[in-house]
Amino acid sequence: MSDLVNTILLGIIEGITEFLPVSSTGHLLIAEHWLGQRSDVFNVVIQAGAILAVALIYRERLWQLATGFAKPENRDYALKLAVAFLITAVLGFVATRLGFKLPEKITPVAWALIIGGVWMLGAEWLAAKQPDRTPVTWRVAILVGLAQVVAAVFPGTSRSAATIFIAMLAGTSNRAAATEFAFLVGIPTMFAASGYELLKALKAGGGAHEDWNALAIAFVVSLVTAFVAVKWLLGYIRAHRFTPFAIYRIVLGIALLIALPAGV
Known part of the structure; x- marks a missing residue:
């Protein structure tokens, strides 16, 4: 029973944090120190649930882009999404070939949370000084890919957080427009990354000892939680800034740094 509860909790954490600007990777890494380390297959599956939730939320927009490619505005937007995705895919592949591996220690995550939170506060302040602009420029697309x-x-x-605030600072100062582009480009990017990691894990025999019932539960929990979280976020940012998320990151990062020397 405790393992099932932990599985559900990890699905909830992934669903809430994947698209909120607080770092899902960081939160899962922290959570796994208390709830137990999970396999690469498990982490990929729950991430796929969160991505599918966003694809469902933006299904009308995606359909509009796919079926209205002949319209200049749709074609221009779709091409910018494609460029941002390709930049990420190529550079991500290079990083993988160079043997890059995410660290599994809490300290760098804590510092990234703090630095990212401070950066969000500064970026929000700078973006607020710009005129309200919704168009996505080629500069925005390229920088989002790099972010x-x-x-x-x-x-x-x-x-x-990285993609939304880069978009806001690079020219798409409207929070809703910047968030939409960041989330839309994240769908193919994260599906591709998740698919690659899943195939690699399965090829290495990672699926042989998986509890597929637990994976299915975690997938559904992540999907439902992410759907609710993103729906809420899209409504929230229409009238509010990202400041509370930045403060949360800073407080959490400081708490982790204080707790680590104490052995917590």
């Missing part, structure tokens, strides 16, 4: 790579290299950074 995804940075977030992948440093756990605790948060892919959504």
Whole structure:
């Protein structure tokens, strides 16, 4: 029973944190120190649930882009999504070939949470001084692609935080427009990364000893939780800033740094 509860808790944590600007990788790494280490297959499966939730939320927008490619505005937006994705895919592949591996220690995550929170406060302040602009420029698309790579290299950074705030500072100062582009480009990026990791894990025999019932439960929990969390976030940011998320990151990071020397 305790293992089932832990599985559900990890699914909830993934669902809540994957697209909120607080770092899902960092939170899962922290949670696994208390709830038990999970396999790469497990982490990929619960991430896929969160990604599917966002794809469902944006299903009408995705359908509009797919079926209306002949319209200049749709074609331009879709091409910018494709460029951002390709930049991330190519540089991510290079990082993988170079043998890059995410650290599994709490200290760098804590510092990334703090630094990212301070950066979010500064970026929000700078973006507020810009005129409200919704168009996504080519500069925004390129920088968002690069930001995804940075977030992948440093756990605790948060892919959504990096991409949203880069978009806001690079020209798409409207929070809702920046968030939409960041989330849409995250769908193919994260599906591709998850698919690659899953195939690699299964090829290495990682699925032989998996509890697939537990994986199915975690997937559904992550999907439902992410759907609710992202729906709430999209409504929240229309009238509110990201400041509470930045403060949460800083407080959590400081708490972790204080707790670590005490052996907690």
